[in-house]
Amino acid sequence: MRIGVVGLGVVGLVTGAVLADQGHEVVGVDIDQNKVKGLQCNRSPIYEPGLDELLLKNKNRFLFTTDYSALKDVDIVFITVATPTVEGKNYIGYVLDAAKTMKPYLKRDAIVVVKSTVVPGTSRKVKQIVEREVVANPEFLKEGSAVIDTIKPDRIVIGSDSKAAGDVIENLWSFTKTVVLRTSIEEAEMIKYAANSFLATKISFINEIANLCEVIPNCDVNTIAKAIGLDKRIAPYFLNAGLGYGGSCFPKDTLAFASFARELGEELKIVEAAIKVNEERPRRAVKIMEELLGELKGKTICILGIAFKPNTDDTRESVALKIAKLLVDIGANVIAYDPKAKTSLVEMVSSKEECVKRSDGVIIATEWDEFRGIEHMLKDKAVLDGRRVLDPNKMSRSKYRAIGLSKVR
Numbered sequence: 196m197r198i199g200v201v202g203l204g205v206v207g208l209v210t211g212a213v214l215a216d217q218g219h220e221v222v223g224v225d226i227d228q229n230k231v232k233g234l235q236c237n238r239s240p241i242y243e244p245g246l247d248e249l250l251l252k253n254k255n256r257f258l259f260t261t262d263y264s265a266l267k268d269v270d271i272v273f274i275t276v277a278t279p280t281v282e283g284k285n286y287i288g289y290v291l292d293a294a295k296t297m298k299p300y301l302k303r304d305a306i307v308v309v310k311s312t313v314v315p316g317t318s319r320k321v322k323q324i325v326e327r328e329v330v331a332n333p334e335f336l337k338e339g340s341a342v343i344d345t346i347k348p349d350r351i352v353i354g355s356d357s358k359a360a361g362d363v364i365e366n367l368w369s370f371t372k373t374v375v376l377r378t379s380i381e382e383a384e385m386i387k388y389a390a391n392s393f394l395a396t397k398i399s400f401i402n403e404i405a406n407l408c409e410v411i412p413n414c415d416v417n418t419i420a421k422a423i424g425l426d427k428r429i430a431p432y433f434l435n436a437g438l439g440y441g442g443s444c445f446p447k448d449t450l451a452f453a454s455f456a457r458e459l460g461e462e463l464k465i466v467e468a469a470i471k472v473n474e475e476r477p478r479r480a481v482k483i484m485e486e487l488l489g490e491l492k493g494k495t496i497c498i499l500g501i502a503f504k505p506n507t508d509d510t511r512e513s514v515a516l517k518i519a520k521l522l523v524d525i526g527a528n529v530i531a532y533d534p535k536a537k538t539s540l541v542e543m544v545s546s547k548e549e550c551v552k553r554s555d556g557v558i559i560a561t562e563w564d565e566f567r568g569i570e571h572m573l574k575d576k577a578v579l580d581g582r583r584v585l586d587p588n589k590m591s592r593s594k595y596r597a598i599g600l601s602k603v604r
């Protein structure tokens with residue numbers, strides 16, 4: 196089929212690349228000229244495992260442009276533009292702009308698919324604008340495993356008014372051989388927010404248990420998480436205690452969902468509590484460093500990992516950067532190392548060895564594999580293992596703290 200993808204971020208690029216790999220002719224449209232130019236020269240704007248290879252392999256089937264008229268022959272067009280949270284609310288301006296701009300070029304029977312995360316009611320607005328069938332097909336991929344998540348998703352959600360339009364999209368994704376849920380448009384939009392909010396809540400829940408473990412002797416949150424996760428009703432996933440959730444989605448989507456509910460006169464109390472717990476994480480990390488090192492003004496703190504999670508160069512809403520900012524504000528010197536991500540907020544150094552060597556204290560903020568097994572490098576340093584990558588038995592008792600591990604052991 197001929198497919199359009201509007202918005203070439205993680206979701207648009209991966210969706211386009213995977214569909215091109217299935218033999219479809221795909222055209223990607225973005226308003227960012229630099230991004231499009233780079234893609235035309237085979238330069239991917241993001242690091243995502245497997246994506247470069249897929250783009251290269253399908254370079255004749257996935258073309259890039261800033262010109263919306265390239266959508267004139269497409270059978271299906273995905274809207275994958277950004278939907279940031281602005282002043283606490285889901286901003287759908289880019290989605291509506293994309294819909295308005297594409298409309299004059301679309302074939303009469305083209306199907307418009309809303310893949311961006313949008314509050315219930317948005318896809319129906321898109322339908323009014325484009326005057327074509329609209330399908331809500333939310334995306335559940337994770338950064339760092341976006342390609343594999345798109346090829347093998349846990350489920351596909353297809354919300355549509357028209358059975359025929361829904362069938363076309365169901366058929367498009369049939370190669371994934373996964374469970375398909377056919378829903379109303381509004382249910383599909385709601386499922387996305389409910390899923391992200393539930394996952395964020397799971398993380399905040401275990402982070403509160405971690406806080407409690409730290410003030411009880413002989414307690415390790417990892418043992419608690421493992422044991423509760425063996426109950427099939429709880430499941431072992433998303434129970435890694437740490438410095439809190441970051442990234443381009445959980446923080447923005449939980450906020451937007453809670454304020455969307457409030458506008459309708461409903462309070463999502465649990466989601467609001469999950470947000471509050473998460474917002475307190477960076478300050479807690481700084482407090483632990485203060486307990487280890489005393490006043491941090493003038494001290495050098497090395498942050499290992501600034502990406503919001505491993506295997507990505509994405510630093511959007513990265514907890515590491517929030518901690519860095521707090522440290523800078525209180526007068527600490529902050530240096531950081533990350534295998535892939537960059538920032539201009541603090542000095543980046545080129546190796547973990549240099550970062551550690553120059554520091555008084557070390558915070559492990561992202562669980563990159565290369566930070567495992569480095570206990571020997573950390574002797575004589577104050578260390579906060581914010582992502583539980585170190586072996587507590589190999590660490591000094593007085594200068595080391597780990598999230599969710601008793602202060603007194």
Ligand SMILES: NC(=O)C1=CN([C@@H]2O[C@H](COP(=O)(O)OP(=O)(O)OC[C@H]3O[C@@H](n4cnc5c(N)ncnc54)[C@H](O)[C@@H]3O)[C@@H](O)[C@H]2O)C=CC1
Nearest residue numbers: 202203204205206225226227276277278289293311312334
């Ligand atoms: N990043 C992720 O892991 C996931 C993101 N999502 C959702 O998917 C959507 C896209 O997210 P990302 O790929 O991270 O976005 P992104 O922010 O990385 O990229 C969005 C792209 O849209 C482009 N854009 C904005 N307005 C445009 C317009 N009118 N016409 C054409 N292009 C336009 C921007 O230039 C940018 O390149 C968001 O709604 C997000 O919540 C859903 C699941 C996973």
Ligand SMILES: O=C(O)[C@H]1O[C@H](OP(=O)(O)OP(=O)(O)OC[C@H]2O[C@@H](n3ccc(=O)[nH]c3=O)[C@H](O)[C@@H]2O)[C@H](O)[C@@H](O)[C@@H]1O
Nearest residue numbers: 334335336337338433434435437439440441442444503504
């Ligand atoms: O809507 C989205 O954009 C996506 O948001 C998340 O994906 P992503 O943000 O890429 O990454 P996650 O693996 O979910 O991690 C998010 C944050 O939670 C933290 N996290 C995750 C799991 C855990 O157990 N503990 C924990 O602190 C990570 O460190 C990271 O900062 C969801 O997992 C995806 O299903 C969803 O599609």
